[in-house]
Amino acid sequence: MIDSKVLERHGVTPEEYVRIVGFLGREPNLTELGIFSVMWSEHCSYKSSRVHLRTLPTEGPQVLQGPGENAGAVDIGDGMAAVFKIESHNHPSFIEPYQGAATGVGGIIRDIFTMGARPIALLNSLRFASLDAPGTRRLLEGVVAGIAGYGNSIGIPTVGGEIVFEPCYAGNPLVNVFCLGTAKASDLIKGVASGVGNAVYYVGAKTGRDGIHGATMASAEFDDTSAEKRPAVQVGDPFMEKLLLEACLEVMQTDALIGIQDMGAAGLTCSTSEMGSRGGAGVEIDVSLVPQRESGMTPYEIMLSESQERMLLVVKPGREPEVERIFDKWDLHAVRIGRVTDDGRLRVRDRGQLVADIPNRALTDEAPVYRRPMAPPEYLAGVQRLDLSVLASAPGARVDGNAALLGLLGSPTIASKRWVYRQYDHMVRTNTINMPGMGAGVVRIKGTSRALAMSVDGNGRYSYLDPRLGAMLAVAEAARNVACTGARPLAATNCLNFGNPERPAIMWQFAQAVEGIGAACLALGVPITGGNVSLYNETDGKAIYPTPVIGVVGLLEHADCVVSSRFKESGDVVVLFGEGRSELGGSEYLKVVYDLVQGVPPALDLERERALQELVVALAEEQLVRSAHDCSDGGLAVTLAECCFDTAGIGAEASIDAGDLTGDRHVNEAAALFGESASRIVVSLSEDAVTRVLERAAAAAVPARVIGRTGGNRLRIAVNGRLAIDVSIDEAERRWSAAIESHFVRKIA
Amino acid sequence: MKFAVIVFPGSNCDEDAYHAAKDVLGQTAEYIWHKDADLKGADVVILPGGFAHGDYLRTGAMARFSPIMREVQAFAERGGPVLGICNGFQILLEAGLLPGAMLRNKGLKYRCEHVHVRIEQTDTPFTCAGKAGQVLRIPIGHGEGNYFAPPDMLRTLEENRQVILRYTDPEGRVGADPNADEWNPNGSVNGIAGICSQARNVVGMMPHPERACEALLGGVDGKVILDSVVQSIRSGTLVARA
Numbered sequence: 007m008i009d010s011k012v013l014e015r016h017g018v019t020p021e022e023y024v025r026i027v028g029f030l031g032r033e034p035n036l037t038e039l040g041i042f043s044v045m046w047s048e049h050c051s052y053k054s055s056r057v058h059l060r061t062l063p064t065e066g067p068q069v070l071q072g073p074g075e076n077a078g079a080v081d082i083g084d085g086m087a088a089v090f091k092i093e094s095h096n097h098p099s100f101i102e103p104y105q106g107a108a109t110g111v112g113g114i115i116r117d118i119f120t121m122g123a124r125p126i127a128l129l130n131s132l133r134f135a136s137l138d139a140p141g142t143r144r145l146l147e148g149v150v151a152g153i154a155g156y157g158n159s160i161g162i163p164t165v166g167g168e169i170v171f172e173p174c175y176a177g178n179p180l181v182n183v184f185c186l187g188t189a190k191a192s193d194l195i196k197g198v199a200s201g202v203g204n205a206v207y208y209v210g211a212k213t214g215r216d217g218i219h220g221a222t223m224a225s226a227e228f229d230d231t232s233a234e235k236r237p238a239v240q241v242g243d244p245f246m247e248k249l250l251l252e253a254c255l256e257v258m259q260t261d262a263l264i265g266i267q268d269m270g271a272a273g274l275t276c277s278t279s280e281m282g283s284r285g286g287a288g289v290e291i292d293v294s295l296v297p298q299r300e301s302g303m304t305p306y307e308i309m310l311s312e313s314q315e316r317m318l319l320v321v322k323p324g325r326e327p328e329v330e331r332i333f334d335k336w337d338l339h340a341v342r343i344g345r346v347t348d349d350g351r352l353r354v355r356d357r358g359q360l361v362a363d364i365p366n367r368a369l370t371d372e373a374p375v376y377r378r379p380m381a382p383p384e385y386l387a388g389v390q391r392l393d394l395s396v397l398a399s400a401p402g403a404r405v406d407g408n409a410a411l412l413g414l415l416g417s418p419t420i421a422s423k424r425w426v427y428r429q430y431d432h433m434v435r436t437n438t439i440n441m442p443g444m445g446a447g448v449v450r451i452k453g454t455s456r457a458l459a460m461s462v463d464g465n466g467r468y469s470y471l472d473p474r475l476g477a478m479l480a481v482a483e484a485a486r487n488v489a490c491t492g493a494r495p496l497a498a499t500n501c502l503n504f505g506n507p508e509r510p511a512i513m514w515q516f517a518q519a520v521e522g523i524g525a526a527c528l529a530l531g532v533p534i535t536g537g538n539v540s541l542y543n544e545t546d547g548k549a550i551y552p553t554p555v556i557g558v559v560g561l562l563e564h565a566d567c568v569v570s571s572r573f574k575e576s577g578d579v580v581v582l583f584g585e586g587r588s589e590l591g592g593s594e595y596l597k598v599v600y601d602l603v604q605g606v607p608p609a610l611d612l613e614r615e616r617a618l619q620e621l622v623v624a625l626a627e628e629q630l631v632r633s634a635h636d637c638s639d640g641g642l643a644v645t646l647a648e649c650c651f652d653t654a655g656i657g658a659e660a661s662i663d664a665g666d667l668t669g670d671r672h673v674n675e676a677a678a679l680f681g682e683s684a685s686r687i688v689v690s691l692s693e694d695a696v697t698r699v700l701e702r703a704a705a706a707a708v709p710a711r712v713i714g715r716t717g718g719n720r721l722r723i724a725v726n727g728r729l730a731i732d733v734s735i736d737e738a739e740r741r742w743s744a745a746i747e748s749h750f751v752r753k754i755a
Numbered sequence: 756m757k758f759a760v761i762v763f764p765g766s767n768c769d770e771d772a773y774h775a776a777k778d779v780l781g782q783t784a785e786y787i788w789h790k791d792a793d794l795k796g797a798d799v800v801i802l803p804g805g806f807a808h809g810d811y812l813r814t815g816a817m818a819r820f821s822p823i824m825r826e827v828q829a830f831a832e833r834g835g836p837v838l839g840i841c842n843g844f845q846i847l848l849e850a851g852l853l854p855g856a857m858l859r860n861k862g863l864k865y866r867c868e869h870v871h872v873r874i875e876q877t878d879t880p881f882t883c884a885g886k887a888g889q890v891l892r893i894p895i896g897h898g899e900g901n902y903f904a905p906p907d908m909l910r911t912l913e914e915n916r917q918v919i920l921r922y923t924d925p926e927g928r929v930g931a932d933p934n935a936d937e938w939n940p941n942g943s944v945n946g947i948a949g950i951c952s953q954a955r956n957v958v959g960m961m962p963h964p965e966r967a968c969e970a971l972l973g974g975v976d977g978k979v980i981l982d983s984v985v986q987s988i989r990s991g992t993l994v995a996r997a
Contacts, residue, residue: 158806161767244806245806429865429867430867431865433894434804436771436966438972452778
C-alpha cells in the first residue's frame with residue numbers, strides 16, 4: 007500500500023520512512039504515515055533549522071518563558087507578563103491572499119491566548135514584488151483586507167508594521183504576523199497534558215477537510231501548479247475565534263485546566279502529540295467523537311485537518327462541568343474526545359478501533375534533525391563589489407538632491423503606509439498611544455503607569471548582500487525603533503524567511519543569519535523567546551532574498567513619557583546621534599536612483615548601538631527630547647523629511663558634512679544625504695535642553711551634533727555648506743502620501 | 756450613576772466603553788450579557804462597537820433578537836438615555852429604535868482614523884454638554900458606516916432636528932455636496948455621523964467617543980458626549996422628558 011509514490015506525495019524521504027518503521031517496529035498504516043509526514047515536515051519539525059536555532063541566546067532575568075511553548079513571555083513589572091510571538095503565513099497567502107493572511111492572524115492570536123494572556127496588539131511585516139508588477143496589487147489588497155477582516159472583527163488593534171516592495175518577492179510574498187498579549191505572570195498556562203485519566207477536550211469550530219496537508223505545502227517550493235493547492239488553505243472565522251478567546255480566558259480564570267493548546271499547523275495531530283510530549287504523558291483520542299463539518303471524513307483527514315479556531319484542553323479531574331458550563335455560555339460546546347495516558351504514546355481510535363499508535367517522542371523530540379550542507383552562494387562576491395567611481399558617470403549622477411529625495415519619498419517601501427493602516431482598526435481597546443506610521447507601536451497597560459513598545463523590522467536586501475550583517479542590522483533596527491519611543495528593549499522574536507534549505511547556498515544564508523541574530527541579541531540584551539521559520543520560499547527555483555524579520559518588545563516605565571518620531575514645535579533644535587560614514591551599499595538610494603542592488607550593507611558596531619539606545623531611553627525618561635526618529639531606509643534626508651510629515655507642515659533646516667569617498671562631489675553628497683549608516687537617531691529638543699543632552703551624549707560616548715533647527719515650511723539641507731536639498735514640505739509630503747494610495751484610487755460615483 | 760454596557764457575542768468595544776464610564780468618568784459601570792433580561796437599575800445604556808454575532812448576516816441584524824434588547828426598548832420608551840456606538844448604532848437601526856440603514860462605506864474599505872464632526876443639536880442627553888457648531892475630533896473605525904435614509908425620511912430627520920452630528924472639515928465646514936465631501940469618510944447621506952430618536956433620548960453615532968476621552972490617547976473631545984449624559988441625568992432633564 008505504501009510505495010514510493012505515496013511517500014513522495016507525503017514529502018517523506020525513503021530514509022525517513024526507514025526511521026518510521028524503526029520507531030513503530032512495523033510498517034505504518036496510511037493514517038500513521040500522514041501523522042508522521044506532517045509532524046516531520048519542515049514547518050512542524052524545524053528539521054533543517056533546529057541545529058542552528060539552538061545557538062540563539064534565549065535567557066535573561068526578564069525571560070519568563072523561552073522558546074518551546076506556544077509563545078514566549080517576559081516580565082514587565084507589577085507581577086505582569088508580556089506574551090508575544092511572530093509567525094509566517096507566506097505560502098497560504100500567495101495561494102489565497104485574503105484567507106491566507108486572515109488565518110495567519112487567527113493563528114498567532116491563538117498562540118497568545120493559549121498562554122493565558124489577553125492579546126492587546128498586532129503587528130505585521132509584509133513583502134511583495136514591485137507595486138506595479140502584475141499581481142502585486144491584487145495580493146496586497148487581499149492580504150491587507152484579510153489582516154483587517156480578522157483583526158478588526160476580533161477587536162485587537164494592529165498598531166504598526168512594515169511593508170517592503172522588491173522584485174524578488176514576486177511569486178513569494180511574505181506575510182509575517184506578530185501578536186502581543188498581557189497576563190498576570192502567575193496565570194501563564196502551558197500546553198501540557200498530564201495526570202493519567204484526565205479528560206481531553208476539543209472545543210471550537212468543527213473539523214472539515216480544509217487545510218489538509220497545509221504544513222506539508224508550507225514545506226515545499228511553488229511551481230505553476232501551486233494555485234491548484236487552494237483547498238489546502240484554511241478559511242478563517244474571526245467571530246468563532248472571538249468566542250473562543252473570551253471563553254478560554256474565562257476558563258483559565260477558574261484554575262480548572264492542566265494545559266491547553268491551539269490546533270494550528272498539523273491540527274489535532276500536533277496538539278495531541280506535543281501536549282503529551284511536554285507533559286511526559288500519552289494522549290488517547292477517538293476521532294469519531296470529534297465534531298465534524300462534513301460527513302464521511304476518515305481518521306486520516308480528521309487528524310490532518312487544519313480547520314481553524316479549534317483548541318485542545320486537558321481538564322483537572324472533577325472540574326469538567328465547570329469548564330463545560332463556561333463554553334456553553336459562549337454557545338461553544340466542549341466535547342470530551344479522549345484522555346491522558348501514562349505510556350507516552352499518541353493513540354488514535356475510530357469508534358473504539360485502533361487506527362494509529364505512535365510514541366510521542368518519535369513525532370516531537372526525536373523527529374529528524376538535519377545538518378544540511380552549506381556553501382557561500384556564488385553571487386556574493388559579485389554583488390558585494392560596489393565601484394563608486396562608476397556612479398559619477400552613471401545616469402543617476404544627473405539626479406539632483408531634490409529629485410532624489412522626492413524619488414525616495416515616492417518609493418513604495420519608504421512612502422506613507424496610510425492606505426494600509428487606515429484599513430486596520432488600530433485604536434480598539436483604547437490603549438494605542440503611538441499610532442501606526444509614527445515609529446514603533448506603543449500601547450499603554452491599563453491599571454499601571456507603563457506601556458509596551460513593539461517593532462518588526464528586516465531588510466532582505468541587506469541580508470542578500472551579507473546575511474550575517476543583514477540579520478544583525480534587523481535586530482539593531484527593531485530594538486532602535488523601540489528605544490526611540492523611550493522604551494527599554496526587553497526581548498525579541500524572529501521570523502526567518504528563506505528559500506529551499508536543501509540548497510547549500512540557502513542553508514549557508516540561514517546559518518549566517520542565525521549567527522548574526524544571536525550576536526546582536528546578545529549584545530543588545532534582547533534574548534529570543536520564540537519565533538518561526540519559513541523555508542522553501544521559492545517559485546520555479548528562484549528564491550526570495552533571505553529575509554529574517556525581527557520583532558522586539560520594550561517597556562516604557564512611564565507611558566506619558568512616550569516619544570514619537572515627528573517634530574513637535576517650530577524653533578526646536580535638531581540633533582543627530584551617531585555618525586554617517588558615507589555608506590551607500592545596499593541602500594534604497596542606489597536601488598531607486600541607480601537601479602542597483604550592490605555593495606555591502608552598513609557596518610554595525612553593537613557596543614555603539616547599545617550605548618545609543620540606552621542614551622535615547624534615558625533622555626526620554628527625563629523628557630529631554632521631543633521627538634526621536636531612527637535613521638534607516640533612505641538615510642538622513644528621508645529621516646528629516648519624515649520628521650516633518652503629519653505635523654501640519656513644520657519644516658527644518660539642517661547642515662551636515664560629507665565624507666570624501668570618491669572625489670566626486672555628487673556621490674559624496676548623496677552618501678551623506680541618503681547613505682544608511684547604522685546606529686543613528688535624529689532627535690528634536692527645546693533650546694534649553696541642548697547643553698544637557700550633548701553632555702549626556704558625551705558621557706555615554708555617543709557622537710552627537712546639532713545639525714539644525716525646526717521651523718518654516720521647507721526642508722533645507724546643506725552639505726559641506728552647499729544647499730543640496732530645498733523642497734517644500736507640502737510637496738514632499740504629497741509625494742510621500744500619494745505613492746501607494748494612488749495605485750488604488752477608484753472612482754466611485 | 757450607573758452605566759450598563761451591553762455585551763453581545765462579538766462586541767469588542769465593550770471594555771472600552773466600560774473603561775471610559777468607570778475609570779475616566781468615575782461612574783459605576785456594569786456589563787450586561789445579551790442573554791440577560793434585566794438592565795440592573797442602570798441610568799444609561801450603551802450598546803458598544805464590535806461585530807455582534809460576527810456581522811455575517813447584516814450588521815446588527817442578529818443582535819436585535821437578543822433577549823436584552825426587549826429591555827433596552829422598554830428603557831428607551833420610558834425615556835432612558837441609550838447610546839449606540841458604531842456597531843451599537845447599527846443594532847439600534849436594525850431594532851427600529853432609530854430610523855434609516857447602513858451601507859458599506861464609499862470606497863468599500865474599512866476605515867480607522869480621526870475625523871471631525873460638528874455638534875448640530877444640543878438638546879439630547881449625549882450632546883447637551885457641547886455647544887451647537889462645536890467641532891469634535893473623534894476616531895471612526897468601521898466598514899459599514901454609510902448612513903442612508905430615503906428622501907422623505909431624510910427630510911423628516913432634518914426637520915425634526917434629529918441629525919445631531921455631521922462630518923465636517925476641521926473648521927466645521929461642510930462642502931457644497933455633503934454626500935461626496937472629502938471630509939465625509941464613508942459617503943453618509945447629508946454627512947450624517949449621528950442621529951437621535953424623535954423623543955431625543957436614543958442616540959446612534961458611528962464615531963467612537965470612548966476612544967477620545969484621554970489626552971494620552973490623542974484627544975479628549977469624545978468626553979463631551981459622555982459628560983453630556985452625566986450632566987443630563989444629574990440635572991434631571993431626562994426624567995422630565997420621560
